[in-house]
Amino acid sequence: MDVLIQPLQKIIQVEPGANLLDALRQAQVPMSYSCMAGRCGTCRCRVVDGDVLDSGGAQQNPLDGRDAYVLACQTFLTEPCTIEIPEPDEVVVHPARIVKATVQAVETLTHDIKRVVLKPAKPIEFSPGQYAQLQFTPEHVRPYSMAGLANDETLEFHVRVVPGGRVSGYIANALNPGDAVRVSGPLGTAYLRRRHEGPVLCVAGGTGLAPILSILRGAIANGLSNPTHLYVGARSPRDVYGLDWLEEIERRHRAFKLHVVVTAGGDPREHRAGLVTEAIEQDMGRLDGWRAYLCGSPPMVEAATVLARRKGIDAARIHADAFYTQPT
Structure with a gap:
């Protein structure tokens, strides 16, 4: 049966019941993957048309309930369908x-x-x-x-x-x-896309700064110089950390701009007051052509995602990592 792969517009022939990731690899279609067990999320793709058997449970895009996202390693093809894979020029394969x-x-x-x-x-x-x-x-x-x-x-x-x-x-x-x-x-799939040449928006709440630091350090190590704005959100001044590391990034990345925003208790001469989403709304106009990396608490990530979409960033260029609290 035929399976259409977008955006490559390539049709591959597969047997009914074939695993999607195996079919993509056999057809030499570039696809990111890692754990092969449905845990890492790296092989996430979208079912545009047709039905598949998803042993891992279809993932719904919170911004568009009509879009069914699946993990290729956990998906089996049962009828002709159309599958959209993410950014074939940004494939990463890190064996788990x-x-x-x-x-x-x-x-x-x-x-x-x-x-x-x-x-x-x-x-x-x-x-x-x-x-x-x-x-x-x-x-x-x-x-x-x-x-x-x-x-x-x-x-x-x-x-x-x-x-x-x-x-x-x-x-x-x-x-x-x-x-x-x-x-x-x-x-995880919120990793640095090295081939992006446009501006970049980074938003970090709390320890969401860790993966953002990795992304920024990776950009510098790869010689990237995209205009980059980082908004760091914290509850109060005593929750702000990593400024020495960020100042080092400012010294090494001439197109990098840091914005620190605290929710309450900050000295206006030192810290901007409010929410990171409010600051972005005030500072930024349209963000068409930008790419976004959003890391932190689920409410912050969700609000920043909605804002980024509203300002023109394509959903495929928004890479989010929400940190869920596990109290026990």
Whole structure:
């Protein structure tokens, strides 16, 4: 049967019941993938027309309930259909790995944010902006975003300590240098797109700064000089962190502009007051042709996504990573 692949406008022949990712690979259609088990989300694509059998459960785009998103590795083709794959020129293939690592440092960044530095026994490949599953003990497992780059000697993570949080509490109170950690990944689709030549909007709330730092560091390492605006949102001045790192990025990236916005309690001479979405609304006109990376709490990410769409950023160029709190 025929399956039309957009935007390549390529028709591939497949047998009924074939796995979509296997069919794409056999037809030499460029497609990102990693874990092959439906966990990482890297092979996400859209069913434009026709029906498929999705063993992982169809994912609905929160901005358009009509669009059914599926994971190619978990999707089986049962009839002729049309599949839209994302950006065939930005394919990343990082085979999922489980790597042993040793805690090198646990540092305090703010009153409720810790920086965890791990020394992996073997390198782990990932794209800037992706995350990994960290297992500290069998009972303490949680995904966290890398803040550095794959060629760094260490892995860096930023952890917000949640009141009553089982994993973050363990990290804050029991984790010590020398402890063993199992790192699984990489995971996630909100990674740096290196071929984009237009302006970039980055929005980071809380420890959402970690993957944004990775993306910005990756852009500099790849020689990218796109005009880039970063809006950092925090609840209060004491929640702002990473300014030294961001000032270093400003020194190395001439087209980078930093905006720090605090919800309450800030000195107007030092911090802008309000919400990051309000600041973007005030500062920015139309954003057609831009690309956006949005990382932080689900309400912030959702509001920033809606704003970015309304200002003209194409949905396919909005890469979001919402951090869900797990209190137990």
